Amino acid sequence: MKYWRKPLDQDKVKPVHGRIHLLPERCKGCGFCVKFCPRDVLEESERVNKKGYHLIDAVREDECVACGLCEAICPDFAISVTTEDEMESTSV
């Protein structure tokens, strides 16, 4: 997406980068996080957990802006998102 003009404070604002943390034993591979991530950060992986569910990988973690949607929509309480700076949960 291109802005037609440059925000005045662009040099001061640091875009937030997020990191995705998965609790693999909780994941049931429903794919909600992969599908609904607005930045297309996640992909289903070949890795499986003990119960045989396919886990997810944050293949484009650089794109993550820590919006927390994956964490919010995960029905299995398996994902948490932290920002790069503060290693704490971005959303409660």
Add this chain to the structure above:
Amino acid sequence: MSRHGLLEGEYFMNGDVASAEGAICAGCRFFAGYPITPATEVAERMAERLPEVGGTFIQMEDEIASMAAILGGSWGGAKSMTSTSGPGFSLMMENLGLGAMTETPCVVVNVQRAGPSTGLPTLTAQGDMMQARWGSHGLYGIIALAPSSPQEMFELTIKAFNLSEKYRTPVLIMTDESVGHMSEKVVIPPSNQIEVFDRRKPTVPVSEYLPFKPDADLVPPMGNAGEGYRYHVTGLTHDERGYPDMTAEAQEKLVRRLIDKIELNKDDIIELEEDEIDGADVVVCSYGISARVALLAVKAAREEGIKVGMLRLITAWPFPNNRIKELAGKIKAFVVPELNAGQMALEVERCAGGAAETVLVGHMGGNVHDPQVILKAIRKASK
């Protein structure tokens, strides 16, 4: 009336009203009910009286809701009660089981009328005695009291609350239309002379509290909702934390305890009234209105020289197995008048174990026994 809205002194009131007054004296502050003959007067009295003592009355949409609501009320910290009769009692059975499973103190008054189904709504019977014991599915212990007079409706309602709080269990008051609608003198002592037992609270720190971990008497202390325990309460088979545990082991441990906490504390729970039992050939064993009617027959039999004793079940459940067994070895027969086709008589017969004969004087309800019929049974049994 005292400063706190509690009655004291002598009153002329019916059994239903006396039960409501007993509840108030015992500290009942939440009542949920649904109109049904012949128990409605309990609810009406509570509707009038609870606001006077700072309690809450609600008329629910049915008896299922009433029973569910008093369980909620009890967990909310209020001593809670409902009242009903046969059809409503049937509707309460599922949640009565929830009360047993979750060990929720509460009191249910059943003013029995003749059934099955709608039966004789305004007329007396004692047909729900086995339902009281076994009415909800599965296994559990239960306490049921059987008042014979308005005075006892008052006193036993207090006792019912005390037992329910002490043993964390629903307690049933199994009275009948005759007692519920009979008006007599009821003496209400000053509140400071009434013994009231409140649920045992946890003594451990909040973080260590296990809501279903029993003390030595097999009863777990009970914290109320909103006190910070953040416990889970479920009708599923559960462990001491209250967490569901779907195993035979958990079932054995929990349900065995639910039964044992009543069975092993029988001596504390059971109350009997005995009269001229020593040396008797025949013992009349009865309860509720039938026990009062039987007294006439007992007196008449004694005048005829028959050695007859009277054993009145004030506590119907748990059943006084030991006392019946003990007497069975000493007497010829038990005569059991009751307004049904033989319910408590089966228990008497079971405990007598053939050592003494058990004679049921059954009556399908609608009115009380003719004392002459009981007298004839006593005469026959004494031979």
Add this chain to the structure above:
Amino acid sequence: MNGNHEEVNIEGLLRADRIPHIWCPGCGLGSVLRSFLSALIKSELPLDKVAVVSGIGCTGRTAGYVKLDSFHTTHGRAIPFATGLKLANPELKVIVFSGDGDLSSIGGNHLIHAARRNMDMTIICVNNFTYGMTGGQAAPTTPLNARTSTTPYGNYEIPFNIPYLIAAAGAVYVSRWTAMHVRRLEKSIIEAIHKKGFSFVEAIAPCPTQYGRKNRQATGLTQMNYYRDNSIINHGADPRDVGIELNGPINVGKFVDIDRATFSDLQADILDKAFPPESKPQTETTRT
């Protein structure tokens, strides 16, 4: 909001020792539960005074995962249990979290009467259009023509439009979102929690195992995609117009937000008249 707000995160509100939960892959219940917990934290209610009551069924298991005073009651009876809890201790914020079958079928009578009384409680009704735990039978919410294990040729019963039912019965707040609308659902639950009186949030959720598979939406993801593509945000819609048809649009949004005296308000009004202050010494102020 109040001085009792505690620092707590979602994990702290979960009975983490019971997770993973029993719900199937692709089931939406976990997403709705998470929205609820998040809403609860943001509502800043004193959490010791929050009680969650559930009935029976998949949704009924919610109470067991919430680290609050929580009650898993009998089928359909969460609302009357919650009524007793609330009346015995009015300090409690009582939230009923249960399913469509539990609340609107076996518990239907209690649902309408609690709404009629405007009993002060919040209901979160997760609607997956079926009885999941027992194997996918028809519910009063199952759309006409939908297949379930008890409607193998298609459902020939007209379903309830729950928002219409509950609005007509007297609820003061009625909204509907889906498990896909996690943020909006959360916001709506916060509103419902703060609403005085009987507030009701319907959360449409996937049940791929029992409902989706029988109705050409074999995975939770297919159902969630369906919600994304077919939901119409329609705030203020007349509840009578928000019924759900098989393969039809799903109207979501806040349908009702009105003010009406609650059971306890009216009880206090009447009793204050019956017991004017000078007669108050008779009244105990504390429950025993």
